[in-house]
Amino acid sequence: MTAAPDSRPTLAVWKFASCDGCQLTLLDCEDELLTIAGAINIAYFPEATRAESPGPYDLSIVEGSVTTPHDAERILEVRAMSRTLITIGACATAGGVQSLKNWANVDDFISIVYAEPSFIDTLATSTPIADHVEVDFELRGCPISKQQLIEVIDAFLSGRKPNTPTHSVCVECKLRGTPCIMVSHGTPCMGPITQSGCGALCPAYNRGCYGCFWPSDSPNIESLRDTWHGLGIDDEQLVRALRTFNAYAPEFKEASDRYAG
Amino acid sequence: MPGESSTPGESREIAVDYLARVEGEGAMYLKLDGDRVEEVQFNIFEPPRFYEALLRGRRFD
Numbered sequence: 001m002t003a004a005p006d007s008r009p010t011l012a013v014w015k016f017a018s019c020d021g022c023q024l025t026l027l028d029c030e031d032e033l034l035t036i037a038g039a040i041n042i043a044y045f046p047e048a049t050r051a052e053s054p055g056p057y058d059l060s061i062v063e064g065s066v067t068t069p070h071d072a073e074r075i076l077e078v079r080a081m082s083r084t085l086i087t088i089g090a091c092a093t094a095g096g097v098q099s100l101k102n103w104a105n106v107d108d109f110i111s112i113v114y115a116e117p118s119f120i121d122t123l124a125t126s127t128p129i130a131d132h133v134e135v136d137f138e139l140r141g142c143p144i145s146k147q148q149l150i151e152v153i154d155a156f157l158s159g160r161k162p163n164t165p166t167h168s169v170c171v172e173c174k175l176r177g178t179p180c181i182m183v184s185h186g187t188p189c190m191g192p193i194t195q196s197g198c199g200a201l202c203p204a205y206n207r208g209c210y211g212c213f214w215p216s217d218s219p220n221i222e223s224l225r226d227t228w229h230g231l232g233i234d235d236e237q238l239v240r241a242l243r244t245f246n247a248y249a250p251e252f253k254e255a256s257d258r259y260a261g
Numbered sequence: 262m263p264g265e266s267s268t269p270g271e272s273r274e275i276a277v278d279y280l281a282r283v284e285g286e287g288a289m290y291l292k293l294d295g296d297r298v299e300e301v302q303f304n305i306f307e308p309p310r311f312y313e314a315l316l317r318g319r320r321f322d
Contacts, residue, residue, distance in 0.1 A: 017308040098310035
């Protein structure tokens with residue numbers, strides 16, 4: 001008997017400037033991993049296996065932001081060999097924490113951090129993948145949610161739109177039965193302007209939301225600002241909260257620039 | 262690759278182009294003469310993210 005040709009779609013996982021946490025979410029699937037590996041052919045995933053098959057690939061999952069001249073070229077090659085390209089995580093979809101350098105002089109940063117600045121080749125900015133190539137879907141989060149990653153892969157396999165709600169973390173607090181920590185404890189929380197997906201993890205442990213999952217749909221940042229002012233939080237602290245995981249997300253960037261004065 | 266037997270005077274090269282099991286990515290090149298390491302090159306190709314610089318002026322909490 002000869003084996004039937006492998007008809008499974010091929011998957012490639014790519015890394016740019018990032019911490020690896022989002023692509024490791026795929027390995028973290030554990031119980032679902034064998035099912036995923038049965039449905040797709042993991043053709044290129046250096047973080048998981050050194051075995052690799054040549055492209056083109058049916059699905060590319062891209063983690064990380066573009067911060068070097070080399071990566072600005074490499075993402076074009078990745079796009080060219082990918083039928084569908086999905087970006088995962090705050091780095092790939094918003095530029096990540098490292099996009100904070102977009103407000104600074106990168107040459108100063110190089111000399112602060114590195115003993116031999118001449119070894120460092122970097123762009124002045126950290127930018128999301130969608131600033132460089134066409135992206136078919138962006139999955140938010142720092143890190144992404146395992147359930148949402150499975151949902152996105154499943155949607156790709158069945159040719160449908162992923163169901164990843166864009167409403168705020170507040171909805172997830174209500175679903176979880178967590179009393180509002182901002183109302184009941186006076187804890188400043190980014191939840192009202194942050195997209196759900198984390199399961200409202202931090203408020204469930206009495207911590208304000210840090211805004212890991214990108215701005216929610218139509219965020220009312222001005223209203224949140226008023227509430228935070230009422231809690232004694234000034235604009236300097238609000239700007240820092242907005243400039244964290246998704247600092248370069250358009251709504252957070254625009255608001256933080258306005259409040260920074 | 263590591264684990265292979267070595268003969269004194271025999272020159273060997275070990276090139277690992279993707280060290281994935283470290284925080285950030287790198288590559289390593291080793292040149293050996295028998296059991297003696299002649300040359301080691303460690304190449305960090307993980308792009309710099311400047312966390313140390315970004316943290317300045319931020320409160321710990």
